[in-house]
Amino acid sequence: MIKKLEIRGVHFKINPKLMAYTTKRIGRLDHYVSKHARESMHAEVILKEEVKDAKKSCICEAVIYLPHGTLAAKEATINIYAAIDIVETKLKNQLKKYKSIHGSPKLHQRVISRFKRSSVED
Secondary structure (H helix, E strand, C coil): CEEEEEEEEEECCCCCHHHHHHHHHHHHHHHHHHHHHCCEEEEEEEEEEECCCCCEEEEEEEEECCCEEEEEEEEECCCCCHHHHHHHHHHHHHHHHHHHCCCCHHHHHHHHHHHHHHHHHH
């Protein structure tokens, strides 16, 4: 779980069920980050509800602060739970890319050497 996770509501009251759901979905994204980055990682989630022309729109914005950058995602849907799910998916993809760029260089060396050995044996 992300140690520091801030969840705020704008024009929206956050009930305990929604708080637990958001913590469960966004809080487990630390599995996609290396161990040294998990310690300084923190996230902010802002949940909004807007009504325009008698149409309700729920917006979920999430920002994750990491040692070498900041990742952000935003989604607006009719249902707040769907917005949280979509934001989680977007952040998961961004974290996978972040990890591939800022991952352990020793890991990359091991993978490259394994490919070199397998190509020599063929």
